[in-house]
Structure formats: structure tokens, C-alpha cells
Amino acid sequence: MTLRVVRSADGVLARRAAGLHLRALGYSSFITLFGEEFLFELYRSLLEDGLGFLLAAEEGDRLEGFILGSLEGSRLNQAIFRRPLRFGLLMLPTMLGRPSTIFHALQIALYGKRADRVGDPSAKAELVVIAVEESTRSKGLGARLVAELERVFRESGVSRYKVTCHEDMTRANAFYRKNGFELRGAFPLAGFVWNLYTKDVRSPPLTGGLDLGPL
Numbered sequence: 001m002t003l004r005v006v007r008s009a010d011g012v013l014a015r016r017a018a019g020l021h022l023r024a025l026g027y028s029s030f031i032t033l034f035g036e037e038f039l040f041e042l043y044r045s046l047l048e049d050g051l052g053f054l055l056a057a058e059e060g061d062r063l064e065g066f067i068l069g070s071l072e073g074s075r076l077n078q079a080i081f082r083r084p085l086r087f088g089l090l091m092l093p094t095m096l097g098r099p100s101t102i103f104h105a106l107q108i109a110l111y112g113k114r115a116d117r118v119g120d121p122s123a124k125a126e127l128v129v130i131a132v133e134e135s136t137r138s139k140g141l142g143a144r145l146v147a148e149l150e151r152v153f154r155e156s157g158v159s160r161y162k163v164t165c166h167e168d169m170t171r172a173n174a175f176y177r178k179n180g181f182e183l184r185g186a187f188p189l190a191g192f193v194w195n196l197y198t199k200d201v202r203s204p205p206l207t208g209g210l211d212l213g214p215l
């Protein structure tokens with residue numbers, strides 16, 4: 001399995017990430033309501049605009065898991081605002097079929113401000129999405145992706161980052177707790193209660209066994 005960081009436009013990877021996002025989170029995530037083409041455009045645009053980056057865990061040409069990370073999570077929706085026609089057309093069928101999504105989409109646009117109120121406004125960097133193929137879960141890939149994300153954040157000077165997830169996603173909440181995230185609060189948004197976690201990016205432990213002699 002190889003791990004790579006992708007920070008620029010990559011349509012093939014964006015397509016694979018959209019598919020995995022839909023398979024892993026289709027049962028619960030609001031934005032999956034708008035469909036795979038919407039997710040593809042979102043991932044493609046975020047990479048193109050440099051608003052987010054992808055950590056991709058790949059086995060050959062198969063995407064086994066990924067993290068969408070951002071140095072400033074509250075700016076992600078700019079990718080949509082910059083392309084109103086393209087995203088508007090992709091969202092329209094869902095909005096016409098389920099008018100409540102219009103209201104929820106407006107709320108999601110204000111998500112950054114809401115998260116800052118319960119969390120720590122200094123934690124601007126964000127783990128936005130993490131997903132691992134079902135057949136690969138519980139083998140440590142999720143934890144490896146988080147460790148790699150922290151290496152990238154450390155290199156960018158980030159000292160603390162945040163993640164949110166629905167309160168009722170029991171296993172995802174367990175995953176974050178197991179990986180050292182601290183629950184900072186919860187807030188209602190777009191029909192769900194969201195837990196907000198933060199985690200400090202620590203320096204890597206010294207390896208190589210510093211021999212201090214018979215102290």
C-alpha cells in the first residue's frame with residue numbers, strides 16, 4: 001500500500017475519492033444527497049483551488065482509503081461559491097425533490113462559524129473527511145492516515161486541528177477517541193447533532209535510542 005499527498009488538480013483521484021466517499025458515508029452524510037457527480041466536482045475543485053489536499057492510500061490503481069484535509073476548513077465552501085452555475089445545476093434536482101436541503105445547504109455554508117463557537121477558533125486546520133474501504137477497515141489504515149495528516153500539518157506549522165462528526169456515528173466517534181482527539185462540544189446543524197473534536201499536533205517522538213550512558 002502506498003501513501004501519497006495530492007495538492008493539485010487530479011481528476012482521476014477526485015473521481016475515486018467521490019466514489020469511496022459515497023460508499024463509506026452515503027448512509028449519513030448530507031452532501032452525499034447531491035450525488036456522485038456533485039462530490040466529484042467538489043473534490044476536483046478543492047484540489048484545483050488549493051483549498052484542500054488529499055492523502056491517498058492506494059493499492060495499484062485502487063483507492064483503499066483517503067483523508068481530505070485543509071489548512072483552513074472554513075474556506076472550503078468557496079469552491080462552490082466560485083462556480084455557482086456548475087454546482088447550482090448539480091444541486092438543483094435534489095433541492096427540488098427535497099426542499100429542506102435548501103435550508104440545510106445554507107446552514108452548512110455557515111458551518112465554520114458554528115464550529116468555532118463551540119470549539120477552538122485557533123484550530124483552523126481540519127480533517128474534513130476520512131474514509132476507508134469496508135474490506136480494509138480495522139487493519140490500522142485509518143490510524144496511519146491520521147498520522148500522515150499530522151506529518152503534513154506539522155510541516156505546515158499547524159499546532160492544533162479539528163474534526164466534526166455526527167454524534168450518532170458511534171464507530172467513527174470511537175475511532176476519533178482512540179486516536180487521541182478531545183471532544184470539545186456539540187452543536188445542531190442541518191438536521192444532525194455534530195460532535196466537534198480537536199487534537200494537538202505534537203512533535204514526532206525521538207527514535208534511534210539516544211544513549212545517555214549509565215545515568
Ligand SMILES: CC(C)(COP(=O)(O)OP(=O)(O)OC[C@H]1O[C@@H](n2cnc3c(N)ncnc32)[C@H](O)[C@@H]1OP(=O)(O)O)[C@@H](O)C(=O)NCCC(=O)NCCS
Nearest residue numbers: 024129130131132137138139140141142143171172174175
Ligand atoms: C472511521 C474509519 C476511517 C476508520 O478506518 P480504519 O482503517 O478501520 O481505522 P483503524 O483500523 O485505524 O481503526 C479501527 C477502529 O475504528 C473504529 N471504526 C469506526 N468505524 C468503523 C467501521 N465502520 N468499521 C470498523 N471499525 C470502525 C473502531 O473503533 C475500530 O476499532 P476496532 O477495529 O477495534 O473495532 C473507517 O471505519 C471508515 O471509513 N468509516 C466510514 C466513514 C466514516 O465514518 N468516516 C468518519 C466520519 S468523516
